[in-house]
Amino acid sequence: MNSRERRNLRTGLLFVSPWIVGFFMFTLYPVAASLFFSCCDYDVLSAPIWVGGMNYRDLAVDRVFWQSLNNTLLFSLLSLPLGMILALLLAILLNQPVRGRGAFRAIFFLPSLVPLVAGAMVWLWILNGRLGLLNQFLGMLGVQHPPQWMSDPLWTKPALVLMSLWGVGNSVVIYLASLQDVPRSLYEAAEIDGASAWMRLRHVTLPMISPVIYFNLIIGIIGTLQTFASAYVLFNGGGPGRSALFYAVYLYQNAFEFRQMGYACAMAWLLFLLILGLTWLATRATRKHVFYQ
Amino acid sequence: MRIFLIVALLLSVSFVAGCSRRADDRAPGGRVIVSYWEKWTGFELDAMQRVADDFNRSQDRIEVRILPVSQIDVKLMLATAGGNPPDLAGLWTFSVPDFAEKGALTPIDAALQRAGIGRERFIPVFWDLCSHRGFQWAIPVAPAALALHYNRALFREAGLDPDRPPRSLAELESMNEKLTLVELTRTGRVVRLPYAQLTPAEQRSHAFMIVRAGHLPQEPGWWLDLMGVWFGGSLFDGRRITADAPGNLAAFQWFRDITAKYGIENLRNYGATGGNFASPQNPFLSGRVAMELQGPWMHNFIGKYAPDLDWGVAPFPAADPAAGKDTTLVESDVLVIPRGARHPAEAFAFLAYLCQREPAEKLALGQRKFTALRETSPSFFAAHPNPHIREFVRLASSPNAHAAPRLCIWRECQEELRVAAGNALWGMATPEAALAQVQERVAWRWDRMQARWERVAEARRKEWLDRELP
Numbered sequence: 001m002n003s004r005e006r007r008n009l010r011t012g013l014l015f016v017s018p019w020i021v022g023f024f025m026f027t028l029y030p031v032a033a034s035l036f037f038s039c040c041d042y043d044v045l046s047a048p049i050w051v052g053g054m055n056y057r058d059l060a061v062d063r064v065f066w067q068s069l070n071n072t073l074l075f076s077l078l079s080l081p082l083g084m085i086l087a088l089l090l091a092i093l094l095n096q097p098v099r100g101r102g103a104f105r106a107i108f109f110l111p112s113l114v115p116l117v118a119g120a121m122v123w124l125w126i127l128n129g130r131l132g133l134l135n136q137f138l139g140m141l142g143v144q145h146p147p148q149w150m151s152d153p154l155w156t157k158p159a160l161v162l163m164s165l166w167g168v169g170n171s172v173v174i175y176l177a178s179l180q181d182v183p184r185s186l187y188e189a190a191e192i193d194g195a196s197a198w199m200r201l202r203h204v205t206l207p208m209i210s211p212v213i214y215f216n217l218i219i220g221i222i223g224t225l226q227t228f229a230s231a232y233v234l235f236n237g238g239g240p241g242r243s244a245l246f247y248a249v250y251l252y253q254n255a256f257e258f259r260q261m262g263y264a265c266a267m268a269w270l271l272f273l274l275i276l277g278l279t280w281l282a283t284r285a286t287r288k289h290v291f292y293q
Numbered sequence: 294m295r296i297f298l299i300v301a302l303l304l305s306v307s308f309v310a311g312c313s314r315r316a317d318d319r320a321p322g323g324r325v326i327v328s329y330w331e332k333w334t335g336f337e338l339d340a341m342q343r344v345a346d347d348f349n350r351s352q353d354r355i356e357v358r359i360l361p362v363s364q365i366d367v368k369l370m371l372a373t374a375g376g377n378p379p380d381l382a383g384l385w386t387f388s389v390p391d392f393a394e395k396g397a398l399t400p401i402d403a404a405l406q407r408a409g410i411g412r413e414r415f416i417p418v419f420w421d422l423c424s425h426r427g428f429q430w431a432i433p434v435a436p437a438a439l440a441l442h443y444n445r446a447l448f449r450e451a452g453l454d455p456d457r458p459p460r461s462l463a464e465l466e467s468m469n470e471k472l473t474l475v476e477l478t479r480t481g482r483v484v485r486l487p488y489a490q491l492t493p494a495e496q497r498s499h500a501f502m503i504v505r506a507g508h509l510p511q512e513p514g515w516w517l518d519l520m521g522v523w524f525g526g527s528l529f530d531g532r533r534i535t536a537d538a539p540g541n542l543a544a545f546q547w548f549r550d551i552t553a554k555y556g557i558e559n560l561r562n563y564g565a566t567g568g569n570f571a572s573p574q575n576p577f578l579s580g581r582v583a584m585e586l587q588g589p590w591m592h593n594f595i596g597k598y599a600p601d602l603d604w605g606v607a608p609f610p611a612a613d614p615a616a617g618k619d620t621t622l623v624e625s626d627v628l629v630i631p632r633g634a635r636h637p638a639e640a641f642a643f644l645a646y647l648c649q650r651e652p653a654e655k656l657a658l659g660q661r662k663f664t665a666l667r668e669t670s671p672s673f674f675a676a677h678p679n680p681h682i683r684e685f686v687r688l689a690s691s692p693n694a695h696a697a698p699r700l701c702i703w704r705e706c707q708e709e710l711r712v713a714a715g716n717a718l719w720g721m722a723t724p725e726a727a728l729a730q731v732q733e734r735v736a737w738r739w740d741r742m743q744a745r746w747e748r749v750a751e752a753r754r755k756e757w758l759d760r761e762l763p
Contacts, residue, residue: 041745043395044370044371044374045370045373045374045392045395045396045397046395046396046749049745049748063730063734064734128565129561129562129564129565130562130565130566131565131566132565145558148558148561148562148565150565151561151564151565151719152561153721237708237711237712238712240715240719240721241712241715241716241719241721241722242712253708256367256370257704257705257708258702258704258705258708259370259391259395259704
């Protein structure tokens with residue numbers, strides 16, 4: 001490295017230094033500190049006391065921890081596939097050459113622009129057991145006893161799933177972009193070979209957009225497991241029987257309401273490992289089905 | 294290049310300096326600025342501002358500046374941990390033990406003694422709620438006590454004497470049956486009747502819709518965690534967590550009996566139709582519930598949203614009316630001096646000012662509450678907008694005035710109790726099972742905290758003695 005290169009390197013480093021300093025101070029240090037605190041009895045106000053693996057052992061027998069993990073996994077299991085299928089269907093429909101296509105696209109994207117908390121307040125009324133729009137609609141369809149979305153523990157998670165489906169606009173946009181990337185020539189070739197609409201979808205569209213489906217799956221796993229705002233606003237404290245107490249909400253409670261920062265840090269690390277594991281699993285499982293051009 | 298480096302260096306130095314030190318803490322004229330974080334906004338804040346203005350005018354050494362802060366307990370915790378807290382903060386009584394035990398507050402015993410302020414000046418329960426582990430941490434301002442609020446017009450409509458509120462829980466429940474209005478189909482016609490006039494078969498069938506409730510524990514349901522006090526229960530005996538004590542169990546059984554009586558589905562439907570608390574659709578203000586447990590603030594909401602409501606106030610009746618006479622729950626706003634406050638002595642001067650009758654009464658009148666002081670001037674009650682304020686003061690002074698137990702783990706304990714109360718109320722667990730789970734989880738946590746306290750107790754006590762105000 002000659003002196004000019006060294007100077008260039010120094011200048012370059014200086015230019016990115018705000019980011020580097022920020023990364024070390026506000027990301028790397030807190031992450032490392034949280035790993036240390038997860039092995040401490042730490043209430044933020046007094047000095048941390050090293051307790052080794054106690055927080056992790058306590059978590060293993062904490063019933064509420066397991067319940068919150070169950071709630072979150074169940075929610076993800078419902079919300080993620082439904083959301084992905086719905087988003088793909090909407091994207092395919094919005095990709096059809098119909099009049100007012102632009103307006104439809106805007107309408108379906110609109111909910112993702114609404115701030116989460118404001119949206120949750122609206123959903124509070126849509127889901128109201130007696131006066132809510134949803135139950136009025138179900139009543140018109142002849143449902144005798146529509147579900148009490150907010151007060152029946154059986155229905156709180158489906159309520160949150162419904163709400164999450166409302167915000168699929170983001171994925172729709174991503175699918176739409178990739179759908180438009182599929183070469184027309186492939187469809188034409190398939191048509192000449194006598195492929196039906198379903199077969200074109202199955203054998204041309206899906207393989208061609210598989211990297212985007214994979215991307216949405218990974219982002220979806222990460223996002224749904226960390227769901228916080230909607231559950232926190234709709235069911236402050238976890239709802240009836242803690243049926244809507246999500247992992248991130250219980251973590252928040254421990255950190256900021258119960259002042260058990262060490263315990264909360266341990267929860268955060270377990271969630272990180274869980275997401276890491278699931279992402280790895282998803283990558284492995286889909287490896288054979290994702291095609292890159 | 295060199296200039297760029299120097300500018301960057303200067304900028305980062307000033308940035309770091311800006312983070313670590315607060316702005317000037319002297320007002321023009323050399324007065325010491327006491328920064329005061331308050332949780333209230335609206336008219337409560339305005340009232341405190343007027344009192345602070347009076348204080349600022351009354352001397353030329355100190356200037357109290359109030360900053361309204363949301364989520365004050367979280368922000369105070371972080372600011373204190375970061376070594377940059379305000380000089381004063383407005384908390385609630387139930388957060389005092391937690392903050393005190395974790396070393397986040399400044400003990401004020403010696404300063405109180407020098408200023409001649411002691412327990413005898415206050416309604417005892419409020420003074421005691423500000424102490425923890427043998428030290429005094431806060432002074433109570435603007436307390437509250439709870440009482441039964443009832444709709445006199447609905448009493449008359451149901452054929453009850455509006456001047457004769459219930460005196461025992463059994464009486465409350467029998468009035469409840471007369472005040473609860475249900476709609477059902479009888480021989481092909483839709484009729485509205487008091488629950489008491491249904492046939493036993495109709496009552497059992499739950500085939501009705503609740504139009505109006507007499508009384509429901511879940512309306513507003515803010516104190517389900519502490520309802521045990523009306524049944525002679527307590528959550529802590531000074532050493533042990535006693536969540537599963539018979540009194541608490543009786544309260545949970547009462548919740549369960551009410552849902553079993555009126556029907557879970559009916560009550561869910563009824564509950565779904567209540568509007569926001571601060572709105573004309575508030576169930577009590579709109580006459581959809583005839584009796585409810587509330588504090589002196591309710592008067593403000595009545596004045597704002599239902600000025601024509603004909604209402605009364607009475608002690609919430611206990612299960613055993615003799616032993617539980619004048620049972621109530623109390624809590625209070627308190628002012629504390631956080632650890633690391635830069636002007637603790639000046640902050641204390643304002644606390645001492647608030648312990649005087651005149652400013653305390655001015656604050657209470659402005660916030661439409663009462664004072665924590667034992668003595669009240671005769672003009673106070675005459676000037677007070679709430680016609681029932683005397684009743685709240687009387688209840689707060691009763692030997693049966695209870696409060697949340699002084700536990701540093703109260704927030705967790707409360708969360709467990711609320712979940713358990715909901716489980717009992719909505720039939721998701723038997724009262725016994727619900728409370729057993731609370732007992733198990735909270736006692737376990739309490740033992741942990743005790744063990745931790747014993748490790749640091751000696752050091753903490755010494756530290757607190759050293760940290761007394763100069």
